[in-house]
Amino acid sequence: xxxxxxxxxxxxxxxxxxxxxxxxxxxxxxxxxxxxxxxxxxxxxxxxxxxxxxxxxxxxxxxxxxxxxxxxxxxxxxxxxxxxxxxxxxxxxxxxxxxxxxxxxxxxxxxxxxxxxxxxxxxx
Amino acid sequence: xxxxxxxxxxxxxxxxxxxxxxxxxxxxxxxxxxxxxxxxxxxxxxxxxxxxxxxxxxxxxxxxxxxxxxxxxxxxxxxxxxxxxxxxxxxxxxxxxxxxxxxxxxxxxxxxxxxxxxxxxxxxxxxxxxxxxxxxxxxxx
Ligand SMILES: Nc1ncnc2c1ncn2[C@@H]1O[C@H](COP(=O)(O)OP(=O)(O)OP(=O)(O)O)[C@@H](O)[C@H]1O
Ligand SMILES: [Mg+2]
Numbered sequence: 001x002x003x004x005x006x007x008x009x010x011x012x013x014x015x016x017x018x019x020x021x022x023x024x025x026x027x028x029x030x031x032x033x034x035x036x037x038x039x040x041x042x043x044x045x046x047x048x049x050x051x052x053x054x055x056x057x058x059x060x061x062x063x064x065x066x067x068x069x070x071x072x073x074x075x076x077x078x079x080x081x082x083x084x085x086x087x088x089x090x091x092x093x094x095x096x097x098x099x100x101x102x103x104x105x106x107x108x109x110x111x112x113x114x115x116x117x118x119x120x121x122x123x124x
Numbered sequence: 125x126x127x128x129x130x131x132x133x134x135x136x137x138x139x140x141x142x143x144x145x146x147x148x149x150x151x152x153x154x155x156x157x158x159x160x161x162x163x164x165x166x167x168x169x170x171x172x173x174x175x176x177x178x179x180x181x182x183x184x185x186x187x188x189x190x191x192x193x194x195x196x197x198x199x200x201x202x203x204x205x206x207x208x209x210x211x212x213x214x215x216x217x218x219x220x221x222x223x224x225x226x227x228x229x230x231x232x233x234x235x236x237x238x239x240x241x242x243x244x245x246x247x248x249x250x251x252x253x254x255x256x257x258x259x260x261x262x263x264x265x
Contacts, residue, residue: 020146023139023175054146054164056171057229085164093168093233094219 004029006036012044012113013037013075014106018051026062034069042075044113048106050081060095067100076101080109132188136177136203145174145186149201152188156197158259166199166257169237172230173203173253179224181205181251196260198240206250213243 003025005016013036021029033045047063049055055063067077080103090097103109131152134145149170153163170186177184184205191198210216217235222228231253235241238255245251 020143022143053150054168054171056168056175057227057233058171058175061227083164085161088161089164089168089237092165092236093172094229094236095227095233 006033008040008042009110011040011042012046012110013040013042014110015045015047016051017047017049021052021059023058026059030062030066030069033066034073037070037073037075042070044075045070045077046106046109046113047077047079048081048109049079049086050083052083052086055082055086055090057093057095060090060097064097064100076113078103078109078112080104080106130187130189134186134188135183136174136186136205137183139175139178142171142174142178146171148186149188149199152190153199153257156190156199156259158199158257162257162259165237166201169234169255169257170201172234173201173255176230176253177203177205177251181207183207184250191256193258196258198256198258200240200254200256203253204250205252209247209249209251210243210245211247213245217243 003017003019003021005018007014013033015033036042037045063079070077078101082102103112132148134148135141136145146167150163150167153166158166174186177186182205184203187202189200189202191200215221217232219232220228234255239258240256242254
């Protein structure tokens with residue numbers, strides 16, 4: 001499956017979701033990312049979902065779980081590029097994803113990791 | 125304007141089929157001129173209901189139908205399975221209720237997204253969920 005691409009950029013894993021994900025793909029992504037965060041000692045994970053035409057409750061939960069498991073490994077996950085129609089639909093579905101950090105673009109997301117996020121950041 | 129009954133029937137047996145349902149529903153929604161937001165709502169609801177058919181109903185089918193009405197077109201999706209059925213419908217429709225550790229937003233969320241919603245089920249008799257999305261005044265597009 002080449003539905004996702006992952007590259008490492010200065011301690012941040014940059015993940016691009018390139019198309020339709022099956023539930024299996026989503027579960028595999030969670031597993032792979034968590035493993036990679038540990039193996040490279042990543043301080044952050046940036047997931048670009050701008051190619052996704054929909055996010056349903058299963059995928060939303062998976063993104064949330066990825067953020068949870070990477071956070072246990074001291075890496076913050078930021079989801080970037082959500083399409084406006086996806087955001088509108090998620091809210092109506094009842095999913096506001098509290099606790100999931102988001103940014104508008106990859107550049108904005110990377111800026112969040114700045115030079116150093118080694119300093120403890122409260123909660124988020 | 126022509127009246128088209130069932131446009132497509134898609135089997136739901138594997139999680140690849142959930143993707144197949146999403147794609148088929150998207151194509152039909154585009155073909156009748158749904159806006160991008162409406163396409164997204166229909167496809168998201170379809171994804172939720174197809175997954176329920178697979179995971180809770182043990183597989184089944186999705187039918188995609190178009191219905192011409194006086195001044196609108198309705199896109200109707202019928203998800204049918206012969207699984208265990210739902211004993212307590214009110215509970216199943218409650219936001220956050222899941223019998224399987226899910227978020228419990230699939231069924232209730234799909235109902236919110238749709239213009240029309242119908243659930244027919246009984247314990248041991250399978251489940252049929254119908255949702256309709258109405259595209260008002262498609263001619264105006
Ligand atoms: N086709 C079906 N057959 C049998 N039970 C069903 C069916 N669809 C839904 N249910 C029941 O209704 C409950 C609520 O469904 P809903 O889709 O809201 O939540 P879920 O599938 O458990 O979680 P998720 O938020 O991931 O969709 C399910 O947990 C299940 O018990
Ligand atoms: Mg569900």
